[in-house]
Amino acid sequence: MPRQSTVNNGAEITTILGASTSFSGTLKFDSSLMIRGRFDGDIDAKGALYIDEGATVHVGRIKAMSIIVAGSVHGDLEAVDKVEFRSSAQVRGNVRTAKLRIADGVLFEGRCEMVGESSAFDPFAIPVVSSS
Numbered sequence: 329m330p331r332q333s334t335v336n337n338g339a340e341i342t343t344i345l346g347a348s349t350s351f352s353g354t355l356k357f358d359s360s361l362m363i364r365g366r367f368d369g370d371i372d373a374k375g376a377l378y379i380d381e382g383a384t385v386h387v388g389r390i391k392a393m394s395i396i397v398a399g400s401v402h403g404d405l406e407a408v409d410k411v412e413f414r415s416s417a418q419v420r421g422n423v424r425t426a427k428l429r430i431a432d433g434v435l436f437e438g439r440c441e442m443v444g445e446s447s448a449f450d451p452f453a454i455p456v457v458s459s460s
Contacts, residue, residue, distance in 0.1 A: 341378060363399070381416045395425075404438075 349365035373392040387403030398414040410427035
């Protein structure tokens with residue numbers, strides 16, 4: 329029986345990289361995406377990202393509106409709205425977000441930076457470099 333294309337909280341998933349899929353490179357999307365297979369590279373998303381149980385993701389950085397992790401992630405995560413680690417998640421990397429939810433049983437190795445005002449946080453903005 330095929331899995332449904334919605335996350336438990338009712339979010340609609342528009343694109344799925346299947347369990348037998350392996351993808352390397354830079355992934356950009358505007359709506360929502362679920363990874364069930366293997367991904368290596370960077371993710372720059374305007375929408376929601378769901379990393380399913382059994383998925384393996386190796387990134388320099390993930391930038392998205394919201395990120396839900398039930399699989400394995402090696403790399404940094406930045407989300408405008410929220411980051412959620414489900415009980416099966418294994419995350420090795422730093423997290424920057426306005427809201428963070430970590431379930432019991434999660435393996436998390438990294439630092440977390442909470443952004444006080446999510447409306448002022450834009451992970452897609454280019455940092456200003458001073459010329460001193």
